[in-house]
Amino acid sequence: MSHETQDDAAPSAITDATLVPEQWPVHAGLIGSILLMASPLLLAFVMSTQTVPEVYDITNIGAGSDGLANYLEVLTTYEMASYMLNSLVMSVVVTVGKIAVSLLAAVALVFYRFRFKNAIFFLILFTLMVPVPVRIVPLYELMAAWGWSNTLLALTGPYLASATAVFLLRQHFLSIPDSLVESAKLDGVGPLRFLWDVLIPMSRGMISGLGVITFIYAWNQYLWPLIVISDQNKQVVQVGMKYLQSVGNAGQTDWGLIMAGAVLTLLPPLVALIAFRGPLLETFGLAE
Template identity: 45%
Template sequence: MIENRPWLTAVRHLVLILGIIVIGLPIWIALVASTNTSASFVSGVMPMWFGEEGLNNFRRVLTNEGRVLGVGVSASWMMWNSFIMAMVIAIGKITISILSAFAIVYFRFPFRRTCFWMIFITLMLPVEVRILPTYEVVASLGMLNSYAGLTIPLIASATATFLFRQFFLSIPDSLAEAARIDGAGPMKFFKDILLPLSVNNIAALFVILFIYGWNQYLWPLLITTDENYYTIVMVIKRLMTAGEGNVPWNIIMTTTVLAMLPPVVVVLVMQKFFVRGLVEQEK
Protein backbone atom coordinates (compact mmCIF):
# COMPACT_ATOMS: atom_id res chain seq x y z
CA MET A 1 0.00 0.00 0.00
CA ILE A 2 1.30 3.45 -0.96
CA GLU A 3 1.83 5.70 2.04
CA ASN A 4 0.21 9.10 2.05
CA ARG A 5 2.92 11.67 2.78
CA PRO A 6 1.68 15.26 2.50
CA TRP A 7 5.18 16.72 2.38
CA LEU A 8 6.12 14.46 -0.54
CA THR A 9 2.96 15.47 -2.39
CA ALA A 10 3.84 19.13 -1.82
CA VAL A 11 7.36 18.59 -3.21
CA ARG A 12 5.95 16.88 -6.30
CA HIS A 13 3.56 19.73 -6.94
CA LEU A 14 6.35 22.25 -6.42
CA VAL A 15 8.55 20.47 -8.98
CA LEU A 16 5.65 20.36 -11.44
CA ILE A 17 4.91 24.06 -10.95
CA LEU A 18 8.57 24.96 -11.45
CA GLY A 19 8.66 22.86 -14.61
CA ILE A 20 5.56 24.58 -15.96
CA ILE A 21 7.09 27.99 -15.22
CA VAL A 22 10.38 27.13 -16.93
CA ILE A 23 8.61 25.78 -20.02
CA GLY A 24 5.77 28.28 -20.13
CA LEU A 25 7.63 31.53 -19.38
CA PRO A 26 9.22 31.89 -22.86
CA ILE A 27 5.84 31.21 -24.47
CA TRP A 28 4.19 33.77 -22.19
CA ILE A 29 6.83 36.38 -23.06
CA ALA A 30 6.35 35.72 -26.79
CA LEU A 31 2.57 36.09 -26.51
CA VAL A 32 2.85 39.28 -24.46
CA ALA A 33 5.51 40.84 -26.69
CA SER A 34 3.42 40.15 -29.79
CA THR A 35 0.69 42.45 -28.44
CA ASN A 36 2.89 45.46 -27.66
CA THR A 37 4.36 48.25 -29.78
CA SER A 38 8.03 48.56 -30.67
CA ALA A 39 8.26 51.56 -28.30
CA SER A 40 7.55 49.24 -25.36
CA PHE A 41 11.00 47.69 -25.78
CA VAL A 42 13.08 50.87 -26.03
CA SER A 43 14.01 50.74 -22.34
CA GLY A 44 15.43 47.25 -22.81
CA VAL A 45 12.93 45.72 -20.37
CA MET A 46 10.56 43.11 -21.77
CA PRO A 47 6.91 43.91 -20.89
CA MET A 48 5.18 41.16 -18.93
CA TRP A 49 1.55 42.01 -19.64
CA PHE A 50 -0.51 42.25 -22.79
CA GLY A 51 -0.69 45.42 -24.85
CA GLU A 52 -3.30 46.66 -27.29
CA GLU A 53 -1.50 46.12 -30.60
CA GLY A 54 -1.95 42.35 -30.92
CA LEU A 55 -4.36 42.27 -33.85
CA ASN A 56 -2.49 45.06 -35.61
CA ASN A 57 0.86 43.26 -35.22
CA PHE A 58 -0.51 39.99 -36.56
CA ARG A 59 -2.14 41.78 -39.50
CA ARG A 60 1.10 43.60 -40.35
CA VAL A 61 3.15 40.40 -40.18
CA LEU A 62 0.69 38.22 -42.11
CA THR A 63 0.45 40.79 -44.93
CA ASN A 64 4.03 42.15 -44.58
CA GLU A 65 2.65 45.67 -44.41
CA GLY A 66 5.44 48.19 -44.98
CA ARG A 67 7.94 45.32 -45.35
CA VAL A 68 8.03 44.88 -41.58
CA LEU A 69 9.66 41.48 -42.12
CA GLY A 70 12.51 42.95 -44.15
CA VAL A 71 11.72 40.72 -47.14
CA GLY A 72 9.40 40.94 -50.11
CA VAL A 73 7.03 38.14 -49.06
CA SER A 74 4.50 37.95 -46.25
CA ALA A 75 4.50 35.64 -43.24
CA SER A 76 1.41 33.91 -44.62
CA TRP A 77 3.34 32.94 -47.77
CA MET A 78 6.35 31.75 -45.75
CA MET A 79 4.04 29.69 -43.54
CA TRP A 80 2.68 28.11 -46.72
CA ASN A 81 6.25 27.24 -47.78
CA SER A 82 6.92 25.75 -44.35
CA PHE A 83 3.67 23.78 -44.52
CA ILE A 84 4.52 22.32 -47.93
CA MET A 85 8.01 21.42 -46.72
CA ALA A 86 6.73 19.80 -43.52
CA MET A 87 3.95 17.84 -45.25
CA VAL A 88 6.11 16.53 -48.09
CA ILE A 89 8.89 15.52 -45.69
CA ALA A 90 6.49 13.80 -43.27
CA ILE A 91 4.48 11.95 -45.94
CA GLY A 92 7.60 11.11 -47.95
CA LYS A 93 9.49 9.76 -44.95
CA ILE A 94 6.56 7.63 -43.83
CA THR A 95 5.92 6.25 -47.34
CA ILE A 96 9.54 5.32 -48.03
CA SER A 97 10.13 4.00 -44.52
CA ILE A 98 7.06 1.77 -44.31
CA LEU A 99 7.78 0.25 -47.73
CA SER A 100 11.44 -0.29 -46.80
CA ALA A 101 10.48 -1.96 -43.53
CA PHE A 102 7.90 -4.11 -45.33
CA ALA A 103 10.53 -5.32 -47.79
CA ILE A 104 13.11 -6.01 -45.06
CA VAL A 105 10.72 -7.99 -42.85
CA TYR A 106 8.55 -9.92 -45.31
CA PHE A 107 10.78 -10.51 -48.33
CA ARG A 108 13.69 -12.94 -48.48
CA PHE A 109 16.58 -11.67 -50.58
CA PRO A 110 20.40 -11.77 -50.34
CA PHE A 111 22.01 -9.35 -47.88
CA ARG A 112 18.63 -8.42 -46.43
CA ARG A 113 20.05 -7.85 -42.95
CA THR A 114 23.04 -6.00 -44.40
CA CYS A 115 20.72 -3.61 -46.22
CA PHE A 116 18.88 -2.87 -42.99
CA TRP A 117 22.06 -2.13 -41.07
CA MET A 118 23.33 0.09 -43.89
CA ILE A 119 20.12 2.07 -43.57
CA PHE A 120 20.42 2.14 -39.79
CA ILE A 121 24.05 3.35 -39.88
CA THR A 122 22.92 6.51 -41.70
CA LEU A 123 21.55 7.68 -38.33
CA MET A 124 25.14 8.65 -37.58
CA LEU A 125 25.15 10.99 -40.59
CA PRO A 126 22.68 13.80 -39.91
CA VAL A 127 22.04 16.60 -42.40
CA GLU A 128 24.67 18.83 -40.79
CA VAL A 129 27.42 16.25 -41.43
CA ARG A 130 26.55 15.57 -45.08
CA ILE A 131 25.29 19.05 -45.90
CA LEU A 132 28.09 20.05 -48.31
CA PRO A 133 27.95 16.98 -50.58
CA THR A 134 24.14 17.09 -50.43
CA TYR A 135 24.22 20.74 -51.49
CA GLU A 136 26.56 19.86 -54.36
CA VAL A 137 24.17 17.17 -55.59
CA VAL A 138 21.12 19.44 -55.30
CA ALA A 139 22.92 22.27 -57.11
CA SER A 140 24.07 19.91 -59.88
CA LEU A 141 20.49 18.76 -60.41
CA GLY A 142 19.25 22.35 -60.64
CA MET A 143 17.03 22.07 -57.57
CA LEU A 144 18.17 25.22 -55.76
CA ASN A 145 15.31 27.59 -54.95
CA SER A 146 12.66 24.93 -55.44
CA TYR A 147 10.29 22.86 -53.33
CA ALA A 148 12.04 19.73 -54.58
CA GLY A 149 15.35 21.01 -53.24
CA LEU A 150 13.76 21.87 -49.91
CA THR A 151 12.20 18.46 -49.38
CA ILE A 152 13.75 15.57 -51.35
CA PRO A 153 17.17 15.56 -49.58
CA LEU A 154 15.39 15.28 -46.20
CA ILE A 155 12.87 12.58 -47.08
CA ALA A 156 14.78 9.37 -46.33
CA SER A 157 14.56 8.33 -42.67
CA ALA A 158 16.43 5.50 -40.98
CA THR A 159 14.59 6.15 -37.71
CA ALA A 160 11.14 5.64 -39.21
CA THR A 161 12.34 2.54 -41.08
CA PHE A 162 13.64 1.07 -37.83
CA LEU A 163 10.40 1.80 -35.95
CA PHE A 164 8.22 0.25 -38.67
CA ARG A 165 10.52 -2.78 -38.86
CA GLN A 166 10.21 -3.35 -35.12
CA PHE A 167 6.43 -3.03 -35.32
CA PHE A 168 6.17 -5.46 -38.25
CA LEU A 169 8.33 -7.98 -36.39
CA SER A 170 5.79 -7.91 -33.54
CA ILE A 171 2.95 -8.96 -35.88
CA PRO A 172 2.27 -12.73 -35.71
CA ASP A 173 3.45 -14.76 -38.69
CA SER A 174 0.04 -16.42 -38.72
CA LEU A 175 -1.44 -13.29 -40.31
CA ALA A 176 0.94 -13.53 -43.25
CA GLU A 177 0.28 -17.26 -43.54
CA ALA A 178 -3.50 -16.73 -43.50
CA ALA A 179 -3.23 -14.03 -46.16
CA ARG A 180 -1.09 -16.33 -48.31
CA ILE A 181 -3.61 -19.18 -47.97
CA ASP A 182 -6.43 -16.83 -48.99
CA GLY A 183 -4.49 -15.97 -52.14
CA ALA A 184 -3.51 -12.44 -51.15
CA GLY A 185 -0.38 -11.15 -52.85
CA PRO A 186 2.31 -9.12 -51.04
CA MET A 187 0.81 -5.69 -51.82
CA LYS A 188 -2.71 -6.81 -50.91
CA PHE A 189 -1.39 -8.11 -47.60
CA PHE A 190 0.38 -4.80 -47.10
CA LYS A 191 -2.67 -2.70 -48.02
CA ASP A 192 -5.41 -4.69 -46.29
CA ILE A 193 -3.61 -5.92 -43.16
CA LEU A 194 -0.38 -4.07 -42.39
CA LEU A 195 -1.56 -0.54 -43.14
CA PRO A 196 -4.69 -0.71 -40.93
CA LEU A 197 -2.60 -2.15 -38.10
CA SER A 198 -0.03 0.63 -38.52
CA VAL A 199 -2.41 3.60 -38.37
CA ASN A 200 -1.46 4.66 -34.85
CA ASN A 201 2.26 4.30 -35.56
CA ILE A 202 1.90 6.30 -38.76
CA ALA A 203 0.05 9.04 -36.88
CA ALA A 204 2.67 9.20 -34.14
CA LEU A 205 5.48 9.40 -36.68
CA PHE A 206 3.58 12.00 -38.71
CA VAL A 207 3.43 14.34 -35.72
CA ILE A 208 7.16 13.98 -35.05
CA LEU A 209 8.18 14.30 -38.69
CA PHE A 210 5.86 17.25 -39.38
CA ILE A 211 7.45 19.19 -36.53
CA TYR A 212 10.90 18.13 -37.77
CA GLY A 213 10.15 19.46 -41.25
CA TRP A 214 8.49 22.63 -40.00
CA ASN A 215 11.43 23.56 -37.77
CA GLN A 216 14.10 23.10 -40.44
CA TYR A 217 16.39 26.14 -40.57
CA LEU A 218 19.90 25.31 -41.79
CA TRP A 219 18.96 23.47 -44.98
CA PRO A 220 16.42 26.05 -46.29
CA LEU A 221 18.87 28.83 -45.40
CA LEU A 222 21.58 27.16 -47.48
CA ILE A 223 19.69 26.38 -50.68
CA THR A 224 17.27 29.31 -50.97
CA THR A 225 18.20 32.77 -52.22
CA ASP A 226 14.80 33.46 -53.76
CA GLU A 227 12.52 35.05 -51.17
CA ASN A 228 9.54 33.17 -52.62
CA TYR A 229 10.94 29.97 -51.06
CA TYR A 230 11.77 31.37 -47.61
CA THR A 231 10.27 29.55 -44.64
CA ILE A 232 8.81 31.15 -41.52
CA VAL A 233 11.65 29.91 -39.30
CA MET A 234 14.26 31.56 -41.53
CA VAL A 235 12.79 35.03 -41.28
CA ILE A 236 12.88 35.05 -37.46
CA LYS A 237 16.67 34.86 -37.49
CA ARG A 238 16.86 37.50 -40.24
CA LEU A 239 14.76 39.90 -38.18
CA MET A 240 17.04 39.49 -35.16
CA THR A 241 20.16 40.33 -37.17
CA ALA A 242 18.70 43.11 -39.34
CA GLY A 243 17.70 45.51 -36.59
CA GLU A 244 21.06 47.35 -36.34
CA GLY A 245 20.61 47.97 -32.61
CA ASN A 246 16.86 48.58 -32.81
CA VAL A 247 15.51 45.04 -32.89
CA PRO A 248 11.74 44.95 -33.66
CA TRP A 249 10.89 42.56 -30.84
CA ASN A 250 7.14 42.91 -31.26
CA ILE A 251 7.39 41.81 -34.91
CA ILE A 252 9.85 39.02 -34.04
CA MET A 253 7.61 37.66 -31.30
CA THR A 254 4.51 37.92 -33.49
CA THR A 255 6.29 35.90 -36.17
CA THR A 256 7.44 33.42 -33.52
CA VAL A 257 3.87 32.89 -32.29
CA LEU A 258 2.72 32.31 -35.87
CA ALA A 259 5.54 29.79 -36.34
CA MET A 260 4.44 27.91 -33.21
CA LEU A 261 0.77 27.60 -34.15
CA PRO A 262 0.77 24.87 -36.86
CA PRO A 263 2.87 22.35 -34.85
CA VAL A 264 0.66 22.98 -31.82
CA VAL A 265 -2.49 22.43 -33.89
CA VAL A 266 -1.08 19.18 -35.35
CA VAL A 267 -0.21 17.89 -31.87
CA LEU A 268 -3.64 18.78 -30.46
CA VAL A 269 -5.56 17.26 -33.37
CA MET A 270 -3.54 14.03 -33.44
CA GLN A 271 -2.80 13.74 -29.72
CA LYS A 272 -4.90 10.60 -29.24
CA PHE A 273 -3.25 8.77 -32.14
CA PHE A 274 0.18 10.05 -31.08
CA VAL A 275 -0.14 8.58 -27.59
CA ARG A 276 -1.53 5.30 -28.89
CA GLY A 277 1.32 5.01 -31.38
CA LEU A 278 3.94 5.55 -28.69
CA VAL A 279 2.32 3.02 -26.34
CA GLU A 280 2.02 0.38 -29.06
CA GLN A 281 5.62 0.95 -30.09
CA GLU A 282 6.75 0.38 -26.51
CA LYS A 283 4.93 -2.94 -26.46
Protein backbone atom coordinates in the same frame (compact mmCIF):
# COMPACT_ATOMS: atom_id res chain seq x y z
CA MET B 1 -30.64 0.40 3.66
CA SER B 2 -27.09 -0.78 3.90
CA HIS B 3 -26.60 -0.40 0.15
CA GLU B 4 -27.76 3.24 0.31
CA THR B 5 -25.34 3.91 3.14
CA GLN B 6 -22.44 2.47 1.15
CA ASP B 7 -23.37 4.39 -1.96
CA ASP B 8 -23.65 7.61 -0.01
CA ALA B 9 -20.33 7.02 1.70
CA ALA B 10 -18.41 6.31 -1.52
CA PRO B 11 -18.59 9.82 -3.01
CA SER B 12 -17.69 11.41 0.30
CA ALA B 13 -14.68 9.11 0.58
CA ILE B 14 -13.53 10.09 -2.89
CA THR B 15 -14.07 13.75 -2.10
CA ASP B 16 -12.12 13.47 1.12
CA ALA B 17 -9.31 11.69 -0.72
CA THR B 18 -8.98 14.53 -3.22
CA LEU B 19 -8.74 17.12 -0.43
CA VAL B 20 -5.98 15.52 1.60
CA PRO B 21 -3.85 18.43 2.89
CA GLU B 22 -0.65 16.45 2.36
CA GLN B 23 -1.30 16.52 -1.41
CA TRP B 24 -1.52 20.30 -1.68
CA PRO B 25 2.27 20.84 -1.89
CA VAL B 26 2.46 18.25 -4.65
CA HIS B 27 -0.24 19.95 -6.72
CA ALA B 28 1.25 23.37 -6.03
CA GLY B 29 4.65 22.12 -7.18
CA LEU B 30 3.19 20.65 -10.37
CA ILE B 31 1.30 23.84 -11.18
CA GLY B 32 4.40 25.90 -10.49
CA SER B 33 6.51 23.66 -12.75
CA ILE B 34 3.98 23.98 -15.58
CA LEU B 35 3.90 27.75 -15.26
CA LEU B 36 7.71 27.87 -15.16
CA MET B 37 8.02 25.81 -18.34
CA ALA B 38 5.29 27.84 -20.07
CA SER B 39 6.74 31.19 -18.98
CA PRO B 40 8.90 31.72 -22.14
CA LEU B 41 5.83 31.17 -24.33
CA LEU B 42 3.69 33.47 -22.17
CA LEU B 43 6.42 36.13 -22.21
CA ALA B 44 6.73 35.85 -26.00
CA PHE B 45 2.97 36.31 -26.39
CA VAL B 46 2.96 39.37 -24.13
CA MET B 47 5.91 40.92 -25.96
CA SER B 48 4.21 40.26 -29.31
CA THR B 49 1.51 42.79 -28.35
CA GLN B 50 3.92 45.55 -27.31
CA THR B 51 5.53 48.45 -29.14
CA VAL B 52 9.29 48.95 -29.21
CA PRO B 53 9.37 51.38 -26.25
CA GLU B 54 7.10 49.08 -24.23
CA VAL B 55 9.37 46.09 -24.87
CA TYR B 56 12.45 47.98 -23.67
CA ASP B 57 10.61 49.17 -20.56
CA ILE B 58 11.45 46.38 -18.10
CA THR B 59 8.74 47.53 -15.71
CA ASN B 60 6.04 46.85 -18.30
CA ILE B 61 5.04 43.19 -17.96
CA GLY B 62 1.45 43.47 -19.15
CA ALA B 63 -0.16 43.29 -22.57
CA GLY B 64 0.97 46.03 -24.93
CA SER B 65 -0.97 48.67 -26.81
CA ASP B 66 -0.32 47.19 -30.25
CA GLY B 67 -2.65 44.25 -29.69
CA LEU B 68 -2.78 42.15 -32.86
CA ALA B 69 -1.21 44.84 -35.05
CA ASN B 70 2.20 43.15 -34.89
CA TYR B 71 0.69 39.88 -36.12
CA LEU B 72 -1.01 41.58 -39.07
CA GLU B 73 2.18 43.44 -39.98
CA VAL B 74 4.28 40.26 -39.81
CA LEU B 75 1.82 38.31 -41.97
CA THR B 76 1.42 41.00 -44.64
CA THR B 77 4.33 43.46 -44.72
CA TYR B 78 7.02 40.89 -43.94
CA GLU B 79 5.38 38.01 -45.90
CA MET B 80 5.31 35.58 -42.98
CA ALA B 81 2.09 34.10 -44.39
CA SER B 82 3.97 33.13 -47.57
CA TYR B 83 6.82 31.58 -45.56
CA MET B 84 4.36 29.61 -43.44
CA LEU B 85 2.62 28.32 -46.56
CA ASN B 86 5.95 27.21 -48.03
CA SER B 87 6.84 25.43 -44.79
CA LEU B 88 3.42 23.79 -44.65
CA VAL B 89 3.74 22.46 -48.19
CA MET B 90 7.26 21.23 -47.49
CA SER B 91 6.26 19.58 -44.21
CA VAL B 92 3.24 17.80 -45.69
CA VAL B 93 5.18 16.53 -48.71
CA VAL B 94 8.07 15.33 -46.53
CA THR B 95 5.71 13.65 -44.04
CA VAL B 96 3.68 11.78 -46.66
CA GLY B 97 6.72 10.88 -48.74
CA LYS B 98 8.84 9.74 -45.81
CA ILE B 99 6.07 7.56 -44.37
CA ALA B 100 5.39 5.99 -47.78
CA VAL B 101 9.07 5.23 -48.48
CA SER B 102 9.65 3.93 -44.96
CA LEU B 103 6.59 1.66 -45.12
CA LEU B 104 7.74 0.06 -48.37
CA ALA B 105 11.29 -0.36 -47.06
CA ALA B 106 10.09 -1.91 -43.78
CA VAL B 107 7.79 -4.32 -45.62
CA ALA B 108 10.64 -5.45 -47.84
CA LEU B 109 12.98 -5.96 -44.86
CA VAL B 110 10.44 -7.98 -42.85
CA PHE B 111 8.28 -9.95 -45.26
CA TYR B 112 10.64 -10.62 -48.18
CA ARG B 113 13.67 -12.86 -48.48
CA PHE B 114 16.63 -11.66 -50.51
CA ARG B 115 20.40 -11.77 -50.30
CA PHE B 116 22.23 -9.46 -47.92
CA LYS B 117 18.97 -8.35 -46.29
CA ASN B 118 20.56 -7.94 -42.87
CA ALA B 119 23.56 -6.15 -44.35
CA ILE B 120 21.28 -3.68 -46.11
CA PHE B 121 19.40 -3.06 -42.87
CA PHE B 122 22.64 -2.36 -40.98
CA LEU B 123 23.75 -0.08 -43.82
CA ILE B 124 20.52 1.88 -43.38
CA LEU B 125 21.18 2.20 -39.66
CA PHE B 126 24.76 3.25 -40.38
CA THR B 127 23.46 6.43 -42.06
CA LEU B 128 22.35 7.61 -38.61
CA MET B 129 26.01 7.98 -37.68
CA VAL B 130 26.75 10.43 -40.51
CA PRO B 131 26.43 14.04 -39.26
CA VAL B 132 24.22 16.43 -41.19
CA PRO B 133 27.04 18.92 -42.06
CA VAL B 134 28.96 16.10 -43.76
CA ARG B 135 26.02 15.43 -46.07
CA ILE B 136 25.21 19.02 -47.00
CA VAL B 137 27.92 19.60 -49.62
CA PRO B 138 27.32 16.33 -51.55
CA LEU B 139 23.56 16.90 -51.40
CA TYR B 140 23.90 20.43 -52.71
CA GLU B 141 26.11 19.27 -55.58
CA LEU B 142 23.58 16.55 -56.38
CA MET B 143 20.68 19.02 -56.41
CA ALA B 144 22.65 21.36 -58.66
CA ALA B 145 23.58 18.52 -61.04
CA TRP B 146 19.93 17.47 -61.34
CA GLY B 147 18.75 21.05 -61.79
CA TRP B 148 16.65 20.97 -58.63
CA SER B 149 18.22 23.97 -56.90
CA ASN B 150 15.76 26.61 -55.72
CA THR B 151 12.78 24.25 -56.13
CA LEU B 152 10.41 22.29 -53.90
CA LEU B 153 12.13 19.09 -55.02
CA ALA B 154 15.38 20.29 -53.47
CA LEU B 155 13.59 21.12 -50.23
CA THR B 156 11.82 17.79 -49.88
CA GLY B 157 13.86 15.20 -51.78
CA PRO B 158 16.72 14.70 -49.29
CA TYR B 159 14.25 14.17 -46.42
CA LEU B 160 12.20 11.36 -47.97
CA ALA B 161 14.53 8.61 -46.70
CA SER B 162 14.65 8.04 -42.96
CA ALA B 163 16.62 5.32 -41.19
CA THR B 164 14.77 6.04 -37.94
CA ALA B 165 11.33 5.59 -39.49
CA VAL B 166 12.42 2.41 -41.26
CA PHE B 167 13.81 1.00 -38.02
CA LEU B 168 10.66 1.77 -35.99
CA LEU B 169 8.31 0.38 -38.62
CA ARG B 170 10.46 -2.72 -39.09
CA GLN B 171 10.41 -3.45 -35.38
CA HIS B 172 6.66 -2.95 -35.32
CA PHE B 173 6.08 -5.28 -38.28
CA LEU B 174 8.19 -7.97 -36.61
CA SER B 175 5.57 -8.13 -33.83
CA ILE B 176 2.81 -9.10 -36.27
CA PRO B 177 1.96 -12.83 -35.92
CA ASP B 178 3.22 -15.13 -38.66
CA SER B 179 -0.19 -16.81 -38.80
CA LEU B 180 -1.72 -13.58 -40.07
CA VAL B 181 0.85 -13.40 -42.83
CA GLU B 182 0.32 -17.04 -43.82
CA SER B 183 -3.46 -16.56 -43.88
CA ALA B 184 -3.06 -13.60 -46.21
CA LYS B 185 -0.88 -15.67 -48.54
CA LEU B 186 -3.40 -18.51 -48.60
CA ASP B 187 -6.16 -16.05 -49.45
CA GLY B 188 -4.15 -14.77 -52.39
CA VAL B 189 -3.62 -11.30 -50.96
CA GLY B 190 -0.94 -9.43 -52.89
CA PRO B 191 1.85 -7.41 -51.27
CA LEU B 192 0.31 -3.99 -51.84
CA ARG B 193 -3.13 -5.11 -50.73
CA PHE B 194 -1.63 -6.73 -47.64
CA LEU B 195 0.14 -3.48 -46.86
CA TRP B 196 -2.97 -1.36 -47.39
CA ASP B 197 -5.62 -3.61 -45.84
CA VAL B 198 -3.66 -5.25 -43.02
CA LEU B 199 -0.38 -3.56 -42.09
CA ILE B 200 -1.45 0.08 -42.26
CA PRO B 201 -4.66 -0.39 -40.17
CA MET B 202 -2.68 -2.37 -37.59
CA SER B 203 0.04 0.31 -37.51
CA ARG B 204 -2.18 3.38 -37.43
CA GLY B 205 -0.85 4.59 -34.08
CA MET B 206 2.78 4.12 -35.08
CA ILE B 207 2.26 5.83 -38.43
CA SER B 208 0.43 8.76 -36.82
CA GLY B 209 3.19 9.20 -34.25
CA LEU B 210 5.90 9.12 -36.90
CA GLY B 211 3.87 11.55 -38.98
CA VAL B 212 3.76 14.09 -36.15
CA ILE B 213 7.49 13.76 -35.48
CA THR B 214 8.29 14.09 -39.18
CA PHE B 215 6.00 17.10 -39.61
CA ILE B 216 7.62 18.99 -36.73
CA TYR B 217 11.10 18.01 -37.92
CA ALA B 218 10.41 19.30 -41.44
CA TRP B 219 8.73 22.46 -40.14
CA ASN B 220 11.80 23.39 -38.08
CA GLN B 221 14.34 23.02 -40.89
CA TYR B 222 16.60 26.03 -41.30
CA LEU B 223 20.09 25.23 -42.60
CA TRP B 224 19.21 23.21 -45.69
CA PRO B 225 16.52 25.61 -47.00
CA LEU B 226 18.87 28.53 -46.37
CA ILE B 227 21.50 26.87 -48.58
CA VAL B 228 19.43 25.39 -51.39
CA ILE B 229 16.81 28.13 -51.87
CA SER B 230 17.97 31.44 -53.32
CA ASP B 231 14.65 33.25 -53.90
CA GLN B 232 13.32 34.90 -50.76
CA ASN B 233 9.68 34.33 -51.72
CA LYS B 234 10.32 30.56 -51.76
CA GLN B 235 11.89 30.42 -48.33
CA VAL B 236 10.47 28.62 -45.31
CA VAL B 237 9.28 30.08 -42.05
CA GLN B 238 12.46 29.46 -40.02
CA VAL B 239 14.51 31.45 -42.53
CA GLY B 240 11.75 34.06 -42.54
CA MET B 241 12.28 34.47 -38.81
CA LYS B 242 15.92 35.29 -39.58
CA TYR B 243 14.77 38.11 -41.85
CA LEU B 244 12.68 39.57 -39.02
CA GLN B 245 15.74 39.98 -36.82
CA SER B 246 16.98 42.84 -39.01
CA VAL B 247 13.79 44.86 -38.44
CA GLY B 248 14.16 47.85 -36.12
CA ASN B 249 14.22 51.61 -35.72
CA ALA B 250 17.00 53.84 -34.37
CA GLY B 251 19.18 50.85 -33.61
CA GLN B 252 16.50 49.13 -31.53
CA THR B 253 15.37 45.67 -32.57
CA ASP B 254 11.60 45.40 -32.92
CA TRP B 255 11.12 42.48 -30.55
CA GLY B 256 7.36 42.84 -30.78
CA LEU B 257 7.41 41.82 -34.44
CA ILE B 258 9.94 39.04 -33.78
CA MET B 259 7.86 37.59 -30.95
CA ALA B 260 4.71 37.79 -33.09
CA GLY B 261 6.50 35.83 -35.80
CA ALA B 262 7.76 33.32 -33.23
CA VAL B 263 4.26 32.73 -31.87
CA LEU B 264 2.88 32.25 -35.38
CA THR B 265 5.72 29.85 -36.19
CA LEU B 266 4.95 27.81 -33.10
CA LEU B 267 1.24 27.34 -33.80
CA PRO B 268 1.26 24.57 -36.50
CA PRO B 269 3.59 22.20 -34.56
CA LEU B 270 1.62 22.90 -31.38
CA VAL B 271 -1.67 22.06 -33.09
CA ALA B 272 -0.14 18.86 -34.50
CA LEU B 273 1.11 17.82 -31.05
CA ILE B 274 -2.26 18.44 -29.42
CA ALA B 275 -4.25 16.71 -32.17
CA PHE B 276 -2.05 13.60 -32.29
CA ARG B 277 -0.75 13.41 -28.71
CA GLY B 278 -2.27 9.93 -28.25
CA PRO B 279 -0.51 8.26 -31.21
CA LEU B 280 2.69 10.13 -30.36
CA LEU B 281 2.73 8.76 -26.81
CA GLU B 282 1.92 5.30 -28.19
CA THR B 283 4.91 5.50 -30.50
CA PHE B 284 7.23 6.04 -27.53
CA GLY B 285 5.43 3.43 -25.43
CA LEU B 286 4.06 6.00 -22.97
CA ALA B 287 0.34 5.58 -23.65
CA GLU B 288 -1.84 4.40 -20.80
